[in-house]
Amino acid sequence: MTLRFDRKVLAAAAVTAACIVLIAMLTYSLALKKEREKIRAKKQEMLVLKDEYISVKTSLGAVEGRKSLTKVEGLVQAVDEILRSLGLNQKIKSVKPLGSRDRKYAVEEEAEVQVERLSMNELMNILYKIENAPMILSNKKTTIRTSFESPALLNMTMTISLIKPK
Secondary structure, eight states: OHHHHHHHHHHHHHHHHHHHHHHHHHHHHHHHHHHHHHHHHHHHHHHHHHHHHHHHHHHHHHHHHHHTTOOOSSHHHHHHHHHHHHTOGGGEEEEEEEEEEEOSSEEEEEEEEEEEEEOHHHHHHHHHHHHTOSSOEEEEEEEEEEOSSOTTSEEEEEEEEEEEEO
16 A cells, blocks of 8 residues: 555655646746846837937037038138138128137137128028038028019028037
């Protein structure tokens, strides 16, 4: 009788041990699945951050490249270069410096520029040149009015600033 009893106990112990191992493996498997989901969520977040980083890096690289292309002494010289490249320096009425402000990493110099008797094409060319100038220029305010002499021509007054790194 002891031999049968020992085999029954041994078989029950083996089944119990197998159940315990299976439960432990199932628990470990569920923990790994949760860990995998957390890692996937972090991966998605990092992919979004990667895209944002790349876009900021490219826009910063464009600005960094623009600041070092030309060395201008001031805003008046920068405006003169832009309008001279378009052949419009004879249409400039005035360039009035408005002063400069110290920023954390740069100096911002402002001026009011008045240009008279422009065609629509010349006006667009000026705005395009300012936007794509090889220096950091910012168009703060632009006022466009028709000319008194000819309604087809335009007078433009704009406040622009040149940002020079310290």
